[in-house]
Amino acid sequence: ETGVTQTPRHLVMGMTNKKSLKCEQHLGHNAMYWYKQSAKKPLELMFVYSLEERVENNSVPSRFSPECPNSSHLFLHLHTLQPEDSALYLCASSPSLRSYNEQFFGPGTRLTVL
Amino acid sequence: AQKVTQAQTEISVVEKEDVTLDCVYETRDTTYYLFWYKQPPSGELVFLIRRNSFDEQNEISGRYSWNFQKSTSSFNFTITASQVVDSAVYFCALSGAAGGTSYGKLTFGQGTILTVHP
Numbered sequence: 001e002t003g004v005t006q007t008p009r010h011l012v013m014g015m016t017n018k019k020s021l022k023c024e025q026h027l028g029h030n031a032m033y034w035y036k037q038s039a040k041k042p043l044e045l046m047f048v049y050s051l052e053e054r055v056e057n058n059s060v061p062s063r064f065s066p067e068c069p070n071s072s073h074l075f076l077h078l079h080t081l082q083p084e085d086s087a088l089y090l091c092a093s094s095p096s097l098r099s100y101n102e103q104f105f106g107p108g109t110r111l112t113v114l
Numbered sequence: 115a116q117k118v119t120q121a122q123t124e125i126s127v128v129e130k131e132d133v134t135l136d137c138v139y140e141t142r143d144t145t146y147y148l149f150w151y152k153q154p155p156s157g158e159l160v161f162l163i164r165r166n167s168f169d170e171q172n173e174i175s176g177r178y179s180w181n182f183q184k185s186t187s188s189f190n191f192t193i194t195a196s197q198v199v200d201s202a203v204y205f206c207a208l209s210g211a212a213g214g215t216s217y218g219k220l221t222f223g224q225g226t227i228l229t230v231h232p
Contacts, residue, residue: 004158042118043205043222056219088157099209100147100166103220105159 002026004106006091012112013081021076021109023091029104031097032074034066037088037108049074050097081113116141118208120223127196128231135191135226137206143167146210148182148189149220153203165189196230203227 004025013019025032034046048056049068063085065077074091088108094101117140127133139148146167151159163173165182173180177194193200206223 040224042224043220045219048219090157090159092159099145100164102149102161102164103159104161105151108157110157 006106118223
């Protein structure tokens with residue numbers, strides 16, 4: 001596999017479920033990101049990791065819990081979500097946190113919370 | 115604070131027409147980077163171009179061209195002779211200088227939905 005992969009691509013869950021989103025990058029990058037894309041809203045940055053350390057938590061509710069066990073993998077653990085959390089969740093990576101680095105995105109996980 | 119505005123929510127054109135997507139930005143950083151990304155129906159954002167704040171030269175890549183004007187804080191994107199495969203959502207984004215509070219954080223515009231009809 002090349003680039004940034006995300007699994008699952010689609011997820012339907014109830015408000016009481018616990019699930020996890022997985023992201024894997026095969027680019028040798030040191031920074032990874034989670035974004036939320038809701039209808040009619042700009043992409044919202046949720047979390048940023050650099051060399052497995054979280055450097056940004058953008059006021060995200062605690063029902064979203066990120067985990068970065070190594071620089072190639074990023075998880076987003078979900079529990080007791082709300083219907084308004086339904087969105088496309090995008091993972092991205094970049095060589096570093098330097099501003100000039102473009103970010104490489106995965107295809108996203110389309111999440112529906114019932 | 116950084117802000118990116120893409121005033122055009124949706125644009126519809128017929129194949130072979132030229133189309134320009136507008137992007138206006140706000141930042142207090144003197145060094146910054148501007149990006150355009152394309153999001154096809156498959157979902158992933160595809161990087162198209164990066165410009166830094168010190169390079170105002172326009173750029174052309176095939177049917178794509180970009181016009182960066184610092185004086186008006188704009189970074190517009192033109193597709194010449196549009197094709198159906200150009201149909202996608204296009205995002206303009208801004209990144210501030212590393213070391214400040216905005217390090218590598220990308221601020222995205224709302225996106226412009228481009229539909230090219232055959």
